[in-house]
Amino acid sequence: MLTLEYCRQLDAVDPLAGMKQQFALPDNTIYLDGNSLGARPKSASARAQAVVEQEWQQDLISSWNKNQWWNLPLNIGNKVAQVVGAKEGEVAITDTTSTNLFKVLATALRIQSEASSERKIIIAEREAFPTDLYIIQGMSEWLNQGYQLQLISGPEELQAALNEQVAAVVLSHVNYRTGYLWPMQDTTAAIHAHGGLVIWDLCHSIGAVDIDLNGADADFAIGCTYKYLNGGPGAPAMVWVPAKHVNRCAQPLSGWWGHAQPFEMATDYAPAAGIRRYLSGTQPITSLALVECGIDVHLQADMPKIRAKSLAMTDLFIALVEQECANHPLEMITPREHAVRGSHVSLKHEHGFAIIQALIARGVIGDYREPEVMRFGITPLYLSFEDVWHAVQHLKDILDNKTWDTPEFHRRGEVT
CATH class of the missing domain: 3.90.1150.10 (Aspartate Aminotransferase, domain 1)
Structure with a gap:
Protein backbone atom coordinates (compact mmCIF):
# COMPACT_ATOMS: atom_id res chain seq x y z
CA MET A 1 0.00 0.00 0.00
CA LYS A 42 12.82 32.78 -11.81
CA SER A 43 15.79 34.20 -13.69
CA ALA A 44 13.64 34.87 -16.78
CA SER A 45 12.13 38.09 -15.40
CA ALA A 46 15.50 39.72 -14.83
CA ARG A 47 16.76 38.51 -18.21
CA ALA A 48 13.74 39.93 -20.02
CA GLN A 49 14.15 43.22 -18.18
CA ALA A 50 17.83 43.37 -19.13
CA VAL A 51 17.06 42.75 -22.81
CA VAL A 52 14.33 45.38 -22.88
CA GLU A 53 15.71 48.11 -20.58
CA GLN A 54 19.46 47.78 -21.14
CA GLU A 55 20.17 46.02 -24.40
CA TRP A 56 17.27 47.46 -26.40
CA GLN A 57 16.63 50.76 -24.59
CA GLN A 58 20.22 51.83 -23.85
CA ASP A 59 22.51 49.88 -26.17
CA LEU A 60 20.10 50.00 -29.10
CA ILE A 61 21.56 48.81 -32.41
CA SER A 62 24.99 48.22 -30.88
CA SER A 63 23.52 45.16 -29.14
CA TRP A 64 23.94 43.08 -32.28
CA ASN A 65 27.67 43.12 -31.48
CA LYS A 66 27.94 44.35 -27.89
CA ASN A 67 25.41 41.90 -26.47
CA GLN A 68 26.00 39.11 -28.99
CA TRP A 69 22.49 39.23 -30.46
CA TRP A 70 23.88 38.13 -33.81
CA ASN A 71 25.29 34.87 -32.46
CA LEU A 72 22.58 34.17 -29.88
CA PRO A 73 20.90 31.34 -31.90
CA LEU A 74 24.19 29.46 -32.14
CA ASN A 75 25.50 30.23 -28.65
CA ILE A 76 22.31 28.94 -27.05
CA GLY A 77 22.35 26.07 -29.55
CA ASN A 78 25.70 24.99 -28.15
CA LYS A 79 24.13 24.76 -24.69
CA VAL A 80 21.14 22.77 -25.93
CA ALA A 81 23.58 20.48 -27.77
CA GLN A 82 24.73 19.21 -24.38
CA VAL A 83 21.35 17.59 -23.63
CA VAL A 84 20.82 15.94 -27.03
CA GLY A 85 24.18 14.29 -27.66
CA ALA A 86 25.25 16.86 -30.24
CA LYS A 87 28.60 18.50 -30.85
CA GLU A 88 29.36 22.19 -30.66
CA GLY A 89 28.26 23.92 -33.85
CA GLU A 90 25.54 21.39 -34.71
CA VAL A 91 22.48 23.01 -33.09
CA ALA A 92 20.72 26.30 -33.77
CA ILE A 93 17.80 27.78 -31.81
CA THR A 94 15.56 29.44 -34.36
CA ASP A 95 12.08 29.62 -35.88
CA THR A 96 9.44 27.03 -34.94
CA THR A 97 9.39 23.26 -34.90
CA SER A 98 7.14 23.26 -37.96
CA THR A 99 9.45 25.58 -39.90
CA ASN A 100 12.53 23.61 -38.92
CA LEU A 101 10.86 20.38 -40.00
CA PHE A 102 10.23 21.96 -43.40
CA LYS A 103 13.92 22.84 -43.67
CA VAL A 104 15.34 19.45 -42.72
CA LEU A 105 12.76 17.43 -44.63
CA ALA A 106 13.54 19.45 -47.76
CA THR A 107 17.24 18.83 -47.18
CA ALA A 108 16.70 15.10 -46.70
CA LEU A 109 14.64 14.83 -49.89
CA ARG A 110 17.24 16.81 -51.83
CA ILE A 111 20.04 14.53 -50.63
CA GLN A 112 18.04 11.45 -51.56
CA SER A 113 16.99 12.78 -54.97
CA GLU A 114 20.60 13.33 -55.93
CA ALA A 115 21.31 9.66 -55.22
CA SER A 116 18.13 8.06 -56.57
CA SER A 117 15.01 9.20 -58.37
CA GLU A 118 13.10 6.16 -57.10
CA ARG A 119 12.83 7.21 -53.45
CA LYS A 120 9.42 8.89 -53.26
CA ILE A 121 7.97 7.62 -49.95
CA ILE A 122 7.96 9.64 -46.75
CA ILE A 123 6.98 7.64 -43.66
CA ALA A 124 5.46 9.20 -40.55
CA GLU A 125 3.43 8.05 -37.56
CA ARG A 126 -0.32 7.96 -37.81
CA GLU A 127 -0.47 9.46 -34.31
CA ALA A 128 2.29 12.03 -34.78
CA PHE A 129 1.59 15.52 -33.54
CA PRO A 130 -0.49 16.86 -36.45
CA THR A 131 1.84 19.70 -37.45
CA ASP A 132 4.42 17.14 -38.59
CA LEU A 133 1.87 15.51 -40.88
CA TYR A 134 0.65 18.86 -42.18
CA ILE A 135 4.18 19.96 -43.09
CA ILE A 136 4.86 16.69 -44.90
CA GLN A 137 1.55 16.86 -46.74
CA GLY A 138 2.09 20.47 -47.74
CA MET A 139 5.61 19.89 -48.97
CA SER A 140 4.61 16.81 -50.97
CA GLU A 141 1.76 18.70 -52.61
CA TRP A 142 3.77 21.78 -53.52
CA LEU A 143 6.80 19.88 -54.78
CA ASN A 144 4.47 17.93 -57.07
CA GLN A 145 7.19 15.38 -57.75
CA GLY A 146 5.35 12.22 -56.81
CA TYR A 147 6.17 12.07 -53.10
CA GLN A 148 3.74 9.99 -51.05
CA LEU A 149 3.11 10.03 -47.32
CA GLN A 150 2.77 6.58 -45.76
CA LEU A 151 1.49 6.36 -42.18
CA ILE A 152 2.55 3.69 -39.71
CA SER A 153 1.81 2.79 -36.10
CA GLY A 154 4.68 1.37 -34.09
CA PRO A 155 7.94 -0.48 -34.80
CA GLU A 156 6.43 -3.53 -36.51
CA GLU A 157 4.59 -1.45 -39.10
CA LEU A 158 7.67 0.69 -39.63
CA GLN A 159 9.83 -2.36 -40.29
CA ALA A 160 7.26 -3.72 -42.75
CA ALA A 161 7.10 -0.38 -44.58
CA LEU A 162 10.85 0.10 -45.04
CA ASN A 163 12.16 -0.56 -48.54
CA GLU A 164 14.30 1.00 -51.24
CA GLN A 165 11.56 3.49 -52.19
CA VAL A 166 11.64 5.23 -48.79
CA ALA A 167 13.34 8.61 -48.85
CA ALA A 168 12.77 9.83 -45.29
CA VAL A 169 11.14 8.80 -42.04
CA VAL A 170 9.81 11.40 -39.58
CA LEU A 171 9.33 10.06 -36.06
CA SER A 172 8.37 11.61 -32.72
CA HIS A 173 10.96 10.40 -30.24
CA VAL A 174 8.18 10.44 -27.61
CA ASN A 175 4.60 10.30 -28.84
CA TYR A 176 2.68 13.36 -27.69
CA ARG A 177 -0.49 11.40 -26.95
CA THR A 178 0.64 8.03 -25.55
CA GLY A 179 4.11 8.78 -24.20
CA TYR A 180 5.64 5.91 -26.22
CA LEU A 181 9.43 6.31 -26.55
CA TRP A 182 11.02 5.04 -29.75
CA PRO A 183 14.39 3.30 -29.26
CA MET A 184 16.42 5.82 -31.23
CA GLN A 185 19.57 3.86 -32.00
CA ASP A 186 17.91 0.62 -33.15
CA THR A 187 15.24 2.47 -35.13
CA THR A 188 17.79 4.67 -36.87
CA ALA A 189 19.85 1.62 -37.79
CA ALA A 190 16.80 -0.13 -39.25
CA ILE A 191 15.98 2.89 -41.42
CA HIS A 192 19.57 3.24 -42.58
CA ALA A 193 19.68 -0.45 -43.50
CA HIS A 194 17.19 0.36 -46.27
CA GLY A 195 18.92 3.58 -47.32
CA GLY A 196 16.42 5.94 -45.70
CA LEU A 197 17.15 9.10 -43.72
CA VAL A 198 15.52 9.76 -40.36
CA ILE A 199 14.27 13.00 -38.82
CA TRP A 200 13.62 12.88 -35.08
CA ASP A 201 11.03 15.20 -33.54
CA LEU A 202 12.26 15.74 -29.98
CA CYS A 203 9.43 17.98 -28.77
CA HIS A 204 8.26 15.60 -26.04
CA SER A 205 11.64 14.16 -25.12
CA ILE A 206 14.23 16.93 -25.05
CA GLY A 207 15.09 17.67 -21.45
CA ALA A 208 13.15 14.69 -20.10
CA VAL A 209 14.85 11.57 -21.47
CA ASP A 210 18.40 10.66 -22.44
CA ILE A 211 19.14 11.61 -26.05
CA ASP A 212 22.31 10.84 -28.00
CA LEU A 213 21.80 11.97 -31.58
CA ASN A 214 25.38 11.40 -32.69
CA GLY A 215 25.61 8.13 -30.81
CA ALA A 216 22.52 6.93 -32.66
CA ASP A 217 23.97 8.11 -36.01
CA ALA A 218 20.75 10.07 -36.63
CA ASP A 219 20.37 12.36 -39.62
CA PHE A 220 18.31 15.36 -38.49
CA ALA A 221 16.40 16.49 -35.41
CA ILE A 222 14.01 19.27 -34.54
CA GLY A 223 12.14 20.13 -31.35
CA CYS A 224 10.69 22.84 -29.16
CA THR A 225 12.33 24.49 -26.15
CA TYR A 226 9.23 25.57 -24.25
CA LYS A 227 8.28 22.21 -22.71
CA TYR A 228 10.82 20.44 -20.51
CA LEU A 229 13.48 23.07 -21.25
CA ASN A 230 11.22 25.84 -19.90
CA GLY A 231 12.08 28.36 -22.61
CA GLY A 232 8.81 30.31 -22.46
CA PRO A 233 5.56 30.31 -24.48
CA GLY A 234 6.22 30.03 -28.19
CA ALA A 235 9.98 30.11 -27.66
CA PRO A 236 12.15 29.46 -30.74
CA ALA A 237 12.76 25.81 -31.55
CA MET A 238 15.92 23.79 -32.07
CA VAL A 239 17.31 22.27 -35.23
CA TRP A 240 20.18 19.79 -35.33
CA VAL A 241 22.12 18.79 -38.43
CA PRO A 242 25.34 16.77 -38.02
CA ALA A 243 28.58 17.34 -39.88
CA LYS A 244 27.87 14.47 -42.27
CA HIS A 245 24.90 16.38 -43.76
CA VAL A 246 25.16 20.04 -42.84
CA ASN A 247 27.12 21.26 -45.87
CA ARG A 248 25.70 18.87 -48.47
CA CYS A 249 23.11 21.35 -49.74
CA ALA A 250 21.37 24.59 -48.79
CA GLN A 251 18.03 24.43 -47.02
CA PRO A 252 15.17 26.07 -48.97
CA LEU A 253 14.34 29.00 -46.67
CA SER A 254 17.44 30.85 -47.74
CA GLY A 255 17.12 34.03 -45.71
CA TRP A 256 19.84 36.55 -45.06
CA TRP A 257 20.79 35.23 -41.63
CA GLY A 258 21.94 32.00 -43.28
CA HIS A 259 24.08 33.78 -45.90
CA ALA A 260 27.84 33.26 -45.94
CA GLN A 261 28.44 37.02 -46.05
CA PRO A 262 25.17 38.66 -45.00
CA PHE A 263 26.51 42.20 -44.73
CA GLU A 264 27.91 42.23 -48.24
CA MET A 265 24.27 42.65 -49.32
CA ALA A 266 24.85 40.46 -52.36
CA THR A 267 21.99 39.84 -54.76
CA ASP A 268 22.68 36.09 -54.91
CA TYR A 269 22.41 33.67 -52.03
CA ALA A 270 25.46 31.77 -50.84
CA PRO A 271 24.85 29.51 -47.83
CA ALA A 272 27.03 29.87 -44.76
CA ALA A 273 29.07 26.87 -43.71
CA GLY A 274 27.70 24.75 -40.90
CA ILE A 275 24.52 25.07 -38.90
CA ARG A 276 24.25 28.84 -39.50
CA ARG A 277 22.82 28.07 -42.95
CA TYR A 278 19.71 26.76 -41.17
CA LEU A 279 18.89 30.27 -39.98
CA SER A 280 16.57 32.29 -42.18
CA GLY A 281 15.33 35.74 -41.14
CA THR A 282 16.00 38.11 -38.25
CA GLN A 283 15.67 36.38 -34.90
CA PRO A 284 13.16 37.22 -32.10
CA ILE A 285 15.80 38.33 -29.61
CA THR A 286 13.65 38.80 -26.50
CA SER A 287 12.06 35.35 -26.59
CA LEU A 288 15.33 33.80 -27.77
CA ALA A 289 17.15 35.24 -24.77
CA LEU A 290 14.67 33.62 -22.37
CA VAL A 291 15.43 30.18 -23.81
CA GLU A 292 18.87 30.54 -22.28
CA CYS A 293 17.37 30.89 -18.80
CA GLY A 294 15.64 27.55 -19.10
CA ILE A 295 18.60 25.65 -20.48
CA ASP A 296 20.96 27.21 -17.91
CA VAL A 297 18.80 25.84 -15.08
CA HIS A 298 18.58 22.47 -16.81
CA LEU A 299 22.34 22.20 -17.19
CA GLN A 300 22.75 22.51 -13.42
CA ALA A 301 21.13 19.10 -13.08
Missing part, protein backbone atom coordinates in the same frame (compact mmCIF):
# COMPACT_ATOMS: atom_id res chain seq x y z
CA LEU A 2 1.48 3.32 -1.12
CA THR A 3 1.11 6.12 1.40
CA LEU A 4 1.70 9.84 1.71
CA GLU A 5 4.49 9.13 4.16
CA TYR A 6 6.22 6.91 1.58
CA CYS A 7 6.09 9.75 -0.96
CA ARG A 8 7.58 12.14 1.58
CA GLN A 9 10.39 9.69 2.22
CA LEU A 10 11.16 9.67 -1.50
CA ASP A 11 11.30 13.47 -1.48
CA ALA A 12 13.66 13.45 1.49
CA VAL A 13 16.33 11.58 -0.51
CA ASP A 14 15.65 13.23 -3.88
CA PRO A 15 18.92 14.78 -5.18
CA LEU A 16 16.92 17.16 -7.40
CA ALA A 17 14.51 18.40 -4.72
CA GLY A 18 16.22 21.79 -4.44
CA MET A 19 15.79 22.58 -8.15
CA LYS A 20 12.16 23.59 -7.61
CA GLN A 21 13.35 26.77 -5.90
CA GLN A 22 14.58 28.08 -9.25
CA PHE A 23 11.08 28.15 -10.74
CA ALA A 24 8.20 30.56 -10.22
CA LEU A 25 5.03 28.55 -9.71
CA PRO A 26 1.64 29.72 -8.40
CA ASP A 27 0.74 28.87 -4.84
CA ASN A 28 -1.52 25.86 -4.26
CA THR A 29 -0.80 24.49 -7.74
CA ILE A 30 0.38 21.07 -8.84
CA TYR A 31 1.61 21.61 -12.36
CA LEU A 32 1.38 18.47 -14.50
CA ASP A 33 1.46 20.19 -17.87
CA GLY A 34 5.15 20.90 -18.30
CA ASN A 35 5.07 18.57 -21.29
CA SER A 36 3.00 21.29 -22.99
CA LEU A 37 4.41 24.50 -21.47
CA GLY A 38 7.20 24.47 -18.94
CA ALA A 39 7.20 26.63 -15.82
CA ARG A 40 9.01 29.97 -15.72
CA PRO A 41 12.57 30.00 -14.38
CA ASP A 302 22.42 15.73 -14.17
CA MET A 303 20.50 14.16 -17.07
CA PRO A 304 20.70 10.59 -15.72
CA LYS A 305 19.28 11.85 -12.41
CA ILE A 306 16.50 13.69 -14.24
CA ARG A 307 15.62 10.54 -16.17
CA ALA A 308 15.76 8.36 -13.04
CA LYS A 309 13.41 10.69 -11.18
CA SER A 310 11.08 10.89 -14.17
CA LEU A 311 10.76 7.12 -14.29
CA ALA A 312 10.30 6.85 -10.53
CA MET A 313 7.58 9.52 -10.58
CA THR A 314 5.72 8.03 -13.54
CA ASP A 315 5.95 4.63 -11.85
CA LEU A 316 4.45 6.18 -8.73
CA PHE A 317 1.69 7.96 -10.63
CA ILE A 318 0.68 4.75 -12.43
CA ALA A 319 0.76 2.71 -9.23
CA LEU A 320 -1.28 5.28 -7.30
CA VAL A 321 -3.92 5.51 -10.03
CA GLU A 322 -4.26 1.74 -9.96
CA GLN A 323 -4.42 1.72 -6.15
CA GLU A 324 -6.79 4.66 -5.67
CA CYS A 325 -8.95 4.66 -8.82
CA ALA A 326 -9.29 0.96 -9.63
CA ASN A 327 -13.09 1.06 -9.64
CA HIS A 328 -13.25 3.63 -12.44
CA PRO A 329 -13.00 3.01 -16.21
CA LEU A 330 -9.56 4.47 -16.76
CA GLU A 331 -7.41 3.03 -19.53
CA MET A 332 -3.68 3.66 -19.32
CA ILE A 333 -2.23 4.01 -22.81
CA THR A 334 1.32 4.86 -21.74
CA PRO A 335 3.83 1.98 -21.84
CA ARG A 336 4.88 0.49 -18.51
CA GLU A 337 8.33 -0.55 -19.71
CA HIS A 338 10.96 2.04 -18.83
CA ALA A 339 12.81 1.59 -22.12
CA VAL A 340 9.82 2.79 -24.15
CA ARG A 341 8.24 5.34 -21.79
CA GLY A 342 8.67 9.10 -22.01
CA SER A 343 7.90 11.50 -19.16
CA HIS A 344 4.13 11.80 -19.23
CA VAL A 345 1.32 9.40 -18.36
CA SER A 346 -1.84 9.29 -20.47
CA LEU A 347 -5.17 7.91 -19.31
CA LYS A 348 -8.28 7.50 -21.43
CA HIS A 349 -11.76 8.16 -20.05
CA GLU A 350 -14.99 8.87 -21.87
CA HIS A 351 -15.30 12.17 -19.99
CA GLY A 352 -11.61 12.99 -19.96
CA PHE A 353 -12.08 16.62 -20.96
CA ALA A 354 -14.47 17.39 -18.10
CA ILE A 355 -12.32 15.53 -15.59
CA ILE A 356 -9.27 17.59 -16.55
CA GLN A 357 -11.29 20.81 -16.18
CA ALA A 358 -12.40 19.71 -12.72
CA LEU A 359 -8.78 19.02 -11.77
CA ILE A 360 -7.66 22.40 -13.07
CA ALA A 361 -10.34 24.08 -10.95
CA ARG A 362 -8.62 22.51 -7.93
CA GLY A 363 -5.16 23.68 -9.01
CA VAL A 364 -4.05 20.33 -10.44
CA ILE A 365 -3.13 21.24 -14.00
CA GLY A 366 -2.92 18.48 -16.58
CA ASP A 367 -4.22 18.65 -20.12
CA TYR A 368 -6.51 16.91 -22.59
CA ARG A 369 -5.98 15.57 -26.09
CA GLU A 370 -8.50 13.99 -28.42
CA PRO A 371 -9.78 11.38 -28.33
CA GLU A 372 -10.57 11.06 -24.60
CA VAL A 373 -6.94 11.34 -23.45
CA MET A 374 -5.93 12.95 -20.16
CA ARG A 375 -2.21 13.73 -20.07
CA PHE A 376 -0.19 14.19 -16.90
CA GLY A 377 3.31 15.53 -17.50
CA ILE A 378 6.09 14.68 -15.07
CA THR A 379 8.73 17.40 -14.89
CA PRO A 380 11.38 16.29 -12.38
CA LEU A 381 12.96 19.70 -11.85
CA TYR A 382 9.92 21.21 -10.14
CA LEU A 383 7.62 18.36 -9.12
CA SER A 384 7.80 16.36 -5.90
CA PHE A 385 6.67 12.84 -5.12
CA GLU A 386 4.22 14.36 -2.65
CA ASP A 387 2.76 16.40 -5.53
CA VAL A 388 2.03 13.14 -7.33
CA TRP A 389 0.27 11.74 -4.27
CA HIS A 390 -2.00 14.78 -3.91
CA ALA A 391 -2.74 14.91 -7.64
CA VAL A 392 -4.03 11.34 -7.62
CA GLN A 393 -6.08 11.98 -4.47
CA HIS A 394 -7.81 14.86 -6.26
CA LEU A 395 -8.42 12.62 -9.29
CA LYS A 396 -9.90 9.94 -7.05
CA ASP A 397 -12.23 12.38 -5.32
CA ILE A 398 -13.42 13.86 -8.61
CA LEU A 399 -14.14 10.41 -10.01
CA ASP A 400 -15.74 9.04 -6.84
CA ASN A 401 -18.10 12.00 -6.49
CA LYS A 402 -18.58 12.75 -10.21
CA THR A 403 -17.79 16.39 -9.54
CA TRP A 404 -16.66 16.64 -13.15
CA ASP A 405 -20.26 16.32 -14.33
CA THR A 406 -21.30 19.97 -14.29
CA PRO A 407 -21.90 22.31 -17.24
CA GLU A 408 -18.85 24.47 -16.48
CA PHE A 409 -16.48 21.52 -16.86
CA HIS A 410 -17.98 20.45 -20.20
CA ARG A 411 -17.68 23.92 -21.71
CA ARG A 412 -14.84 24.17 -24.23
CA GLY A 413 -12.77 27.19 -25.17
CA GLU A 414 -10.76 27.69 -28.32
CA VAL A 415 -7.78 25.95 -26.73
CA THR A 416 -8.42 22.55 -25.19
